[in-house]
Amino acid sequence: MSNLTIKNLKKSYADTEILKGINLDIKDHEFVVFVGPSGCGKSTLLRTIAGLEEATSGNIYLDEREITDVAPAKRDLAMVFQTYALYPHMTVRKNMSFALELAGTNKSEIETKVNEAARILELQPLLDRKPKELSGGQRQRVAIGRSIVRHPKVFLFDEPLSNLDAALRVQMRLELARLHHDLNATMIYVTHDQIEAMTLADKVVVLNQGHIEQVGTPMELYHRPANQFVAGFMGMPKMSFLPGQIIAGDNSGLQVQLASGSKLEVPVRAEGLTKGSTITLGIRPEHIQVTDQQEGRFKGRLDVTEHLGSDTFCYVQTSAKETLTVRTPGDFSGRFGDTVGLNFDAAHCHLFGSDGRSLERIQSNF
Amino acid sequence: MSLSTVETLSSRTTGSQDASIVSIAKKNARVSRYMVSPSVLVLLLWMIVPLSMTIYFSLIRYNLLYPGENEFVGFENYEFFLTDEGFFAGMGNTLLLVGFTLLITVVLGVLISVLVNKAFWGRGIVRVMLISPFFIMPTVNALVWKNLLLHPVSGVFAAVWTFFGAEPIDWFTHYPLTAIIMIVSWQWLPFAILILMTALQSLDQEQQEAARLDGAGPWALFYHITLPHLARPIAVVVMIETIFLLSIFAEIFTTTGGGPGYETTNLAYLIYSQALLQFDVGLASAGGLIAVLLANIAAFFLVRMIGKNLTEA
Ligand SMILES: Nc1ncnc2c1ncn2[C@@H]1O[C@H](COP(=O)(O)OP(=O)(O)OP(=O)(O)O)[C@@H](O)[C@H]1O
Ligand SMILES: [Mg+2]
Numbered sequence: 001m002s003n004l005t006i007k008n009l010k011k012s013y014a015d016t017e018i019l020k021g022i023n024l025d026i027k028d029h030e031f032v033v034f035v036g037p038s039g040c041g042k043s044t045l046l047r048t049i050a051g052l053e054e055a056t057s058g059n060i061y062l063d064e065r066e067i068t069d070v071a072p073a074k075r076d077l078a079m080v081f082q083t084y085a086l087y088p089h090m091t092v093r094k095n096m097s098f099a100l101e102l103a104g105t106n107k108s109e110i111e112t113k114v115n116e117a118a119r120i121l122e123l124q125p126l127l128d129r130k131p132k133e134l135s136g137g138q139r140q141r142v143a144i145g146r147s148i149v150r151h152p153k154v155f156l157f158d159e160p161l162s163n164l165d166a167a168l169r170v171q172m173r174l175e176l177a178r179l180h181h182d183l184n185a186t187m188i189y190v191t192h193d194q195i196e197a198m199t200l201a202d203k204v205v206v207l208n209q210g211h212i213e214q215v216g217t218p219m220e221l222y223h224r225p226a227n228q229f230v231a232g233f234m235g236m237p238k239m240s241f242l243p244g245q246i247i248a249g250d251n252s253g254l255q256v257q258l259a260s261g262s263k264l265e266v267p268v269r270a271e272g273l274t275k276g277s278t279i280t281l282g283i284r285p286e287h288i289q290v291t292d293q294q295e296g297r298f299k300g301r302l303d304v305t306e307h308l309g310s311d312t313f314c315y316v317q318t319s320a321k322e323t324l325t326v327r328t329p330g331d332f333s334g335r336f337g338d339t340v341g342l343n344f345d346a347a348h349c350h351l352f353g354s355d356g357r358s359l360e361r362i363q364s365n366f
Numbered sequence: 367m368s369l370s371t372v373e374t375l376s377s378r379t380t381g382s383q384d385a386s387i388v389s390i391a392k393k394n395a396r397v398s399r400y401m402v403s404p405s406v407l408v409l410l411l412w413m414i415v416p417l418s419m420t421i422y423f424s425l426i427r428y429n430l431l432y433p434g435e436n437e438f439v440g441f442e443n444y445e446f447f448l449t450d451e452g453f454f455a456g457m458g459n460t461l462l463l464v465g466f467t468l469l470i471t472v473v474l475g476v477l478i479s480v481l482v483n484k485a486f487w488g489r490g491i492v493r494v495m496l497i498s499p500f501f502i503m504p505t506v507n508a509l510v511w512k513n514l515l516l517h518p519v520s521g522v523f524a525a526v527w528t529f530f531g532a533e534p535i536d537w538f539t540h541y542p543l544t545a546i547i548m549i550v551s552w553q554w555l556p557f558a559i560l561i562l563m564t565a566l567q568s569l570d571q572e573q574q575e576a577a578r579l580d581g582a583g584p585w586a587l588f589y590h591i592t593l594p595h596l597a598r599p600i601a602v603v604v605m606i607e608t609i610f611l612l613s614i615f616a617e618i619f620t621t622t623g624g625g626p627g628y629e630t631t632n633l634a635y636l637i638y639s640q641a642l643l644q645f646d647v648g649l650a651s652a653g654g655l656i657a658v659l660l661a662n663i664a665a666f667f668l669v670r671m672i673g674k675n676l677t678e679a
Contacts, residue, residue, distance in 0.1 A: 052575050073581035085572035089594040098590070099580035146580070 001063050002028050002076075002153035002186045004049070009058035011041075011048055018044050020210040022058070026154075026188065026203075031180050033197045034190045035233070036207035042190045045207070046156050049188065050079045062153060073099075078147030079156040082163060084139045086131040086146075092118075093127040096145045117148040120182065137168045141175075148183070157189040161196065169193075176200060194236055198222075206230050228356040231282050237313055239282045239350070240324040246270075246277050253362060254351065256281060260320035262297050264346045268359040279359070280352040285313060285327040287348040290334065296341020300324065302334050316342060420651045428648035443652035447640070453653075455628035456636040457660075463547060463632055464611045468604055470551040475558030475603065480592060482559075483566045493563065500556035504616035511549045512538070512621045542622050542630045549617050554610075558603045565599035566592070601672040608668060612661050633657045 004026040011019040018041045026032050034042045047053045049060060051072035060068045067075045086095050093114055100110045118124045121141045131139055140160060147155055160176075161169045177200055180187055191197055197204050198218045206213040206221065206229075213233075214226040225231035231239050247263065248255035249270030257263045258281065266281070273279075293299060300316035303323070312332040316324045324342060334340060351359040427439045447453060482493055499507070515522050516537040524534035537545040569592065577591050613634045618624055624631035624639060631639070637657060641650030 050579060052578070072575075072579050077579070079576070079579050081572045081576060083570070083572050085570060085576040087573060087577070087591065087594075089597075098577075098582075102581040102586055146576075150580075 003061075003063055004154055004186065004188075005061040006049070007059045007061070009045070009048065009060065010056045011044055011053060012056045017056075018210050019048065019056075022212060024205065024212065024215065026186060029184055029186055031187045031189065031200055031202045032205060033201035033203070034188065034205050034207055035192070035194070035197045036213075037233070038192070040207045041210045042207055043158055046079075046158055046188060046190050049154075050077055050156050051075050052079075073102075076153040077156055078150050078152035078154075079158065080140075080143045080147055080160045082159045084131075084143040084163075086139060086142055088131050091128050091130055092123060092134070092142050092145075095131070095142055096149050099146070099150050113149045113151075114145075117145040120148065120179070121145050136164050137172060140164065140172060144179070153186065155185055155187040157187065159190055159192065162192065173199060194234065198234075204234075206233060208233075224358070224361070225350065226358055228280060228282065228352040228358075231350055231352070231358070235284055237285055237325045237327075239284045240288075240322075241352075242281045242283070242322045242324070244279055244281050246273055246275055246279060248275065249273060251362075253346075254279075254359070256351070258320070259322060260298060260318045264297070264349070266346050266349045266351050267362045268351050269362060270359075273353070273359070278354055280356075282350040282352060283324070283344055283348065285325040288324060288326040288342055288344045290314065290326055290328050290332070291341040291343045293339055293341045296343050298324075298342040300340060300342055302336060302338040302340055304336070305332070305334060307332075314340075316340065420654055423648050423651035424655055426648055428646070428651075430645035430647060439648070443648045444656065446649055447653045447656060450636075450640075452628050452631055452636050452639075456631050456633045459543060459628070459630060460612065460632040460634075462543060463550065463614060464608060466547045467550045467554060467611055468607055470547070471555045471558040471607060472600055472603060474551075474555055475562050476593075476596060476600070478555075479559050479562040479566055480588065482563065496559050497556045499552055500554075500560070502553070504553060505620050507553050508549055508617040508620040511545075511552070516545055516548075538622050539626065542626060546614075546617055546621065546630050549621070550611065550614055553617070554607055557607065561599050561603050562596055565596055569595050605668055605672055608664065609661075612657075612664065633660070 004024075006022050006024040006026075009019055009022040010017065022045060034045060036042050044053060048055050051067070051070065055068055058068070059066055062076060087098065090098065096114045096117055097110045100113060105113075114127075115124075118127055121144060123138070123141055123145055126134060126138060126142075131142065134142065140163075143160070157176075161172050164172060173196055176189075179185075180200070189196075189200060201218055203215060204218055204221050205215050208229055214221060214230045216224075218234075221230055221234045225234065228241070232241070242258050242260075244256045244258040246254055247257050253265045253267040254270050254273070255263060255265050256279065290296075298318055300318045303315040303317050305315070306313040307330070310330050312328045312330055314326045314328055314332065314334065316326055318324065326342065328334075353359060424443050425438060425440065426436050427442075428436055478496065482489060482496065502510075513520070518524055518534050518536040518539075521534075523537070527534040535541070574587060574591060577587050582590060614632060615634045615638065618630055618632065618635045619638075622630040624635045633653070634657070637650050637653040640646055640653055
């Protein structure tokens with residue numbers, strides 16, 4: 001069993017509060033990913049869980065045992081660092097056995113555990129090399145191996161793949177997913193990379209300026225973001241936001257008028273909102289279609305287009321100076337300055353109140 | 367034209383091209399040889415003249431007290447120097463001085479630099495003060511130690527000893543070599559601290575954190591992470607200090623004058639006393655050459671032992 005519970009955790013450096021009351025439950029075998037903009041406190045939270053930073057207040061429990069003030073090595077956690085942090089003067093074997101040797105484990109047991117980890121990570125041929133004789137991906141595997149041999153209750157990863165090139169990152173991502181499955185372990189993973197978050201996570205924790213914005217499965221965050229921050233943060237490219245006003249509301253949804261004048265009805269609950277109050281409408285690039293000038297709900301001027309081969313991302317400016325990002329097929333042939341029509345289904349739109357909170361959808365297919 | 371002639375033609379042209387490239391390269395090499403020759407010549411003169419003069423002096427009778435009697439004596443000077451009772455004392459003292467000073471400066475240097483690597487109030491000032499003895503001239507340093515610290519009547523040590531009710535020690539009479547080692551260590555400890563402190567700053571923070579997570583306490587951290595990281599800088603300290611410590615002179619000259627007896631005479635001081643106290647230039651030259659030979663042997667072993675450590679990893 002390994003359930004991690006964090007209660008009202010706060011962390012300050014001198015006068016600046018970095019973590020402003022974190023509450024989080026992590027269940028056995030879960031793969032939890034922390035995402036958030038740079039400097040929001042992801043690493044600090046992870047390091048506080050690991051015991052490398054002292055919590056200013058709050059509690060951390062691992063299976064009923066409070067570990068808030070327990071020494072890092074006694075917490076039953078293992079951490080993999082972004083820079084791998086291998087011991088340069090030790091061989092791969094020694095790197096992996098170091099923790100066990102310090103703990104006074106007997107030789108034959110160390111041998112079995114190291115060999116087992118080496119087998120899982122396919123490191124057997126490299127066991128007698130020094131870290132400097134390994135490639136980046138191999139070093140990363142050794143760093144993971146070092147944590148595996150200890151059989152910790154929870155694995156912590158701080159951006160473990162960010163020093164690898166794109167191809168290797170994809171490969172290691174798959175290996176991590178396989179490892180999570182094979183070890184059946186609880187893992188906490190910090191990343192900048194949305195794809196890593198979406199593909200690896202059972203549960204994504206979106207952090208912003210030291211507090212949690214939303215916790216949920218990747219699909220929940222994508223389809224039902226709790227607020228404008230999460231909606232803007234999850235998804236590549238970003239969701240487009242258009243300012244608007246409520247003109248009417250009933251049981252089936254809200255009538256909204258956008259700055260460019262077009263009106264649409266979005267199926268969200270209208271409670272507590274008055275006519276005339278301002279809202280923000282969000283729409284993802286993949287839910288907008290480019291059409292003929294006449295047919296579209298909107299007219300816009302094509303700005304930059306980015307051709308990725310499989311898709312083309314178009315940035316379109318409307319007459320009201322709103323910018324929309326649109327995903328079109330790879331063979332899209334529009335040019336800079338062309339006027340195009342844009343169309344989207346109101347059912348895919350998100351509405352955010354003036355406080356940034358999402359308005360609840362009436363009936364969601366997702 | 368047949369195919370084979372074409373081939374020979376083409377091969378001939380490339381051949382001549384190669385030849386011209388080679389000749390240009392040769393010309394370049396010749397030009398650069400002319401260009402560097404003056405400095406090589408000066409260097410040669412710089413080395414050869416004193417060396418050959420020393421060799422020459424070492425092979426003749428050359429005592430300033432007996433001018434004009436400069437006949438060739440073969441290896442007599444060498445024999446004299448090697449069989450002089452001062453020679454083995456000088457060898458032994460040199461080794462003791464170098465060995466103990468290295469031991470003290472490296473051990474204390476590691477401990478102190480690890481201590482001041484932690485953040486504490488006033489660390490900057492402490493660091494500057496730790497380094498400062500290095501900038502004091504050896505003669506001044508020795509005089510300060512002799513007259514202000516170790517003096518049996520007016521020295522600070524004597525005051526401390528008296529305060530605790532002990533008999534003050536006359537260091538230069540009873541423990542002369544120990545006193546010299548103290549002085550030289552004080553002079554060279556800052557060098558070790560400087561090098562090791564700088565090296566510690568490049569120790570990866572995450573590596574230490576990883577070790578802490580692996581269960582390493584302060585001692586294990588020091589032994590398994592910090593010390594291996596310092597292996598190379600320690601090798602540098604040992605090499606450089608050895609080179610300078612083999613020829614310690616000013617500290618001995620200003621304090622004990624090599625005495626009592628031969629107790630603090632090292633090779634450098636022995637050569638000096640042969641040449642200028644006994645006015646025997648021939649003997650001193652022989653001693654100098656022997657010292658050069660010994661220093662080279664020491665350097666050879668040092669480089670074999672430590673140089674390997676430097677080049678690998
Ligand atoms: N030792 C420290 N002293 C003071 N402030 C710190 C310290 N460490 C981190 N901070 C601050 O805490 C905030 C959060 O840092 P943290 O490293 O957790 O960010 P992060 O979310 O991991 O960012 P990134 O994605 O760039 O790694 C930052 O604003 C940083 O400046
Ligand atoms: Mg970080």
